[in-house]
Amino acid sequence: MSLDVGLAALIVDVAQPSTQPVLELVQVSKVYEPKGAATVHALRRVDLTVDEHDSVAIVGPSGSGKSTLLHIIGCLDTPTTGTYRLNGVDVAALDDSGRAALRGLEIGFVFQQFHLLAHRSVLENVELGSLYGTTAHPPKRRKERLDQAMVALERVGLGHRVNALARTLSGGEKQRVAIARAVSSNPSLLLADEPTGNLDTANTHAVLDVFDRLRADGLTLVIITHEPDVAERMNRRVNITDGTLTSAVAGE
Amino acid sequence: MKRLNFRRRGAASSSGERPKLFLADLIGEAVAGLAERPVRTALTSLGTVLGIASLVATLGISRTAGAQIVSRFDALAATYVIAEPNSGGFGSNGPKTSTIPWDAQTRIERLNGVVAAGTLSDVNVGSALVRAVPLRDPLDPIEFQKTVKSASPGLFAAVRTRLKTGRTFDLVMDTAKAPVAVIGRLSADDLGITRVDQRPVLFIGDRPFEVIGIIEDVAREPDLLDAIIIPDQTAKSLYRLGAPGSVRIETGIGAAQLIARQTAVTLDPIEPSRIQITTDSEPTGVKNSVQSDLNGLFLALGLLILAVGAVGIANITLVSVIERTPEIGLRRALGASRIHIASQFLTESALTGLIGGTIGSTLGILVTIAVAAGRQWTPVLPPSLPIIATIGGGLIGLAAGALPARRATHLQPIEALR
Numbered sequence: 001m002s003l004d005v006g007l008a009a010l011i012v013d014v015a016q017p018s019t020q021p022v023l024e025l026v027q028v029s030k031v032y033e034p035k036g037a038a039t040v041h042a043l044r045r046v047d048l049t050v051d052e053h054d055s056v057a058i059v060g061p062s063g064s065g066k067s068t069l070l071h072i073i074g075c076l077d078t079p080t081t082g083t084y085r086l087n088g089v090d091v092a093a094l095d096d097s098g099r100a101a102l103r104g105l106e107i108g109f110v111f112q113q114f115h116l117l118a119h120r121s122v123l124e125n126v127e128l129g130s131l132y133g134t135t136a137h138p139p140k141r142r143k144e145r146l147d148q149a150m151v152a153l154e155r156v157g158l159g160h161r162v163n164a165l166a167r168t169l170s171g172g173e174k175q176r177v178a179i180a181r182a183v184s185s186n187p188s189l190l191l192a193d194e195p196t197g198n199l200d201t202a203n204t205h206a207v208l209d210v211f212d213r214l215r216a217d218g219l220t221l222v223i224i225t226h227e228p229d230v231a232e233r234m235n236r237r238v239n240i241t242d243g244t245l246t247s248a249v250a251g252e
Numbered sequence: 253m254k255r256l257n258f259r260r261r262g263a264a265s266s267s268g269e270r271p272k273l274f275l276a277d278l279i280g281e282a283v284a285g286l287a288e289r290p291v292r293t294a295l296t297s298l299g300t301v302l303g304i305a306s307l308v309a310t311l312g313i314s315r316t317a318g319a320q321i322v323s324r325f326d327a328l329a330a331t332y333v334i335a336e337p338n339s340g341g342f343g344s345n346g347p348k349t350s351t352i353p354w355d356a357q358t359r360i361e362r363l364n365g366v367v368a369a370g371t372l373s374d375v376n377v378g379s380a381l382v383r384a385v386p387l388r389d390p391l392d393p394i395e396f397q398k399t400v401k402s403a404s405p406g407l408f409a410a411v412r413t414r415l416k417t418g419r420t421f422d423l424v425m426d427t428a429k430a431p432v433a434v435i436g437r438l439s440a441d442d443l444g445i446t447r448v449d450q451r452p453v454l455f456i457g458d459r460p461f462e463v464i465g466i467i468e469d470v471a472r473e474p475d476l477l478d479a480i481i482i483p484d485q486t487a488k489s490l491y492r493l494g495a496p497g498s499v500r501i502e503t504g505i506g507a508a509q510l511i512a513r514q515t516a517v518t519l520d521p522i523e524p525s526r527i528q529i530t531t532d533s534e535p536t537g538v539k540n541s542v543q544s545d546l547n548g549l550f551l552a553l554g555l556l557i558l559a560v561g562a563v564g565i566a567n568i569t570l571v572s573v574i575e576r577t578p579e580i581g582l583r584r585a586l587g588a589s590r591i592h593i594a595s596q597f598l599t600e601s602a603l604t605g606l607i608g609g610t611i612g613s614t615l616g617i618l619v620t621i622a623v624a625a626g627r628q629w630t631p632v633l634p635p636s637l638p639i640i641a642t643i644g645g646g647l648i649g650l651a652a653g654a655l656p657a658r659r660a661t662h663l664q665p666i667e668a669l670r
Contacts, residue, residue: 097271098269100271100589109582115582124284128583131586132586136269
């Protein structure tokens, strides 16, 4: 497999200097009104802007609304009120299919539970990250996807485990595979939901090292965590309590 | 180490974009999904395997049995031709528009493909009864109303008679207008004639005929078993038979249709259409009847098994959707649309059905061949059946996957990932 080809495929769309943030939330609120239960204000008038190459940690206790915020940023949910723009696209104006296209094109996800397909190889799991395309950006052919997956795996330090089945990996390796899958499609934003929540200290540091390398590559990163060590590795930290952003603290 | 270079797409991701997945990738994902759980896939397709195998075996065995029955009938029916003068528009009782010539047997026997031929006619003997003369008590004769027929010597071979005793009359006897008779087994029983070595005599009215043979069995024209058969020329001389009533022809296998066409011309060269030719078409009906009986029973059974198989696929696919909920969430997060999710589960269930259809179809063919081999029959299967059955299996799988696929599309990504 040619790594040069894979690398070339990842270097895409060398754009003009940016004039707008990668994501911009303006007065975003999310209200749930379950039948027969009290109304829940998950987010209250949230304003958040993340620029290109920035890295932001969203920190808060359980039930504070950080997962809801991540879902909205990840186009998995829509705000009840307010405006959310991702790379200039008004997400609220998109239907379910349009949001799916936007997710596939712009966002990479890393989950606490890894969500790997246990019976598939490491390479096949990472390849899945670029399986779906859009009408304007059709999916790449399999060979090209595999090349991209190889580059991503090399970057997270798992180039030697491409043929291992996902179920045979350690927790840290699984999360690094999940990160490789998330970045293999060259997204403009990586969203990580408690990426180290299931890892021991050594694996946590290994994963954070990978994030550092990706940030050095220019990745824009938003990470949800309740671990101070993780938050400190980001450029910025945003605290959220009861659905409200209470503070924004500079990181290291 | 290679660096990843992340660049913003910016306005490249416009609001009009839709998710896209190549068909080859969809099929690849479905195959991979099935291959990840080989035992489950095998068990899921088992219902389709049994259903399709039952259907194919049912149709195959019934078709094979039908063909076997037909081949046995064909051995008789496809080698028998009857020629009669056409009636003049008043049904079988109307005046005849043509006559069978007296030398019909000789003419027909010249045709290539004819095994045997002979004329057969009803002889009008008025109200004359038939009686035998028992040698022990000539003063107490027994009288019967019997059908009297006349024939040319070749008839007995053409209708495949088997003699109990004696012989049939020959051309010399016919030409000599000899007063001889061959009688059927039933007539012989009525008349009390059991042997011919003592040259028994029967009387038709007052005319004596020497019984020279008794027919034990006849493959065609079973009426002859209860009849008195005398030579054509004897009937012509004694009972003013105007012309032979019909010609019965035994042909070689496969020659019946050719002989049927040639017979009319041979018997009436001037106006062949005045001769009516009959070949037996009964086996087609028998074949259809046999196939219908077998098909009705086993098709119902096969469809029942197939329905159970479809329910099995639907059930397991539904379980699979529930079990793979996180995977659905992941795919949605990676950019799959609801249609992509539905398509994947539909493709997986259709492939499961297709696998079942292929294996079932093969099993059905093997069962048919095994049954045919056991009976020393020739296996007969419509060439399209295995293909149709395999595709049918796929369609059943597709239909069975509809409900689970619908359920999968209704899963919200957040719920699925939770």
